[in-house]
Amino acid sequence: NAGVTQTPKFQVLKTGQSMTLQCAQDMNHNSMYWYRQDPGMGLRLIYYSASEGTTDKGEVPNGYNVSRLNKREFSLRLESAAPSQTSVYFCASSDRNSGANVLTFGAGSRLTVL
Amino acid sequence: AQSVTQLGSHVSVSEGALVLLRCNYSSSVPPYLFWYVQYPNQGLQLLLKYTTGATLVKGINGFEAEFKKSETSFHLTKPSAHMSDAAEYFCAVSRDSASKIIFGSGTRLSIRP
Numbered sequence: 001n002a003g004v005t006q007t008p009k010f011q012v013l014k015t016g017q018s019m020t021l022q023c024a025q026d027m028n029h030n031s032m033y034w035y036r037q038d039p040g041m042g043l044r045l046i047y048y049s050a051s052e053g054t055t056d057k058g059e060v061p062n063g064y065n066v067s068r069l070n071k072r073e074f075s076l077r078l079e080s081a082a083p084s085q086t087s088v089y090f091c092a093s094s095d096r097n098s099g100a101n102v103l104t105f106g107a108g109s110r111l112t113v114l
Numbered sequence: 115a116q117s118v119t120q121l122g123s124h125v126s127v128s129e130g131a132l133v134l135l136r137c138n139y140s141s142s143v144p145p146y147l148f149w150y151v152q153y154p155n156q157g158l159q160l161l162l163k164y165t166t167g168a169t170l171v172k173g174i175n176g177f178e179a180e181f182k183k184s185e186t187s188f189h190l191t192k193p194s195a196h197m198s199d200a201a202e203y204f205c206a207v208s209r210d211s212a213s214k215i216i217f218g219s220g221t222r223l224s225i226r227p
Binding site: 041043044045090099101102103105107 | 120123146156157159163165208211212214215217218219220
């Protein structure tokens, strides 16, 4: 049982380059999330998807786009990377029907933008 | 909108001492509250949660938290700190079981021998 799988684990980009972070979960969860973690800032919600076909902005959506491709997959795209997007990105999922809304996290993706 | 404030970005206690990590929330409705822990170079895992019912919630590794509506607080405690408790701790809130989850800024817990 893999849980939440994120790829890549590490990426270095130059300013202006684009890339997509991939996330997949195998727990049949409805909701999926993308957070970024920065020192002293905690985890900040970028986008979330309550169910297949829906996405909503979180606290810091500027500079990002997302796609909920199907129930399993939720990708995060940086169209034109900026140094301010250097961060550790976490994907997470939860079962909204469980009554508890507990997140299962991926291992994280460390992105550096030069 | 829901939000959480964690007081103290860094807390240091001696091994065997009481651990107290503070979390206050803002919510227009009775919230769901969570504490997550992140050990060095790892992802986050759930310590404990409050949804409804008993206001004193017990979690893993001897941690517990009490939901106090009158104080809008959900502080995390452990009677006796262990070296293995050194980690970063995050408080989080959601409106209900299907709503987005918002995290606080985190508290790094250090344990002195």
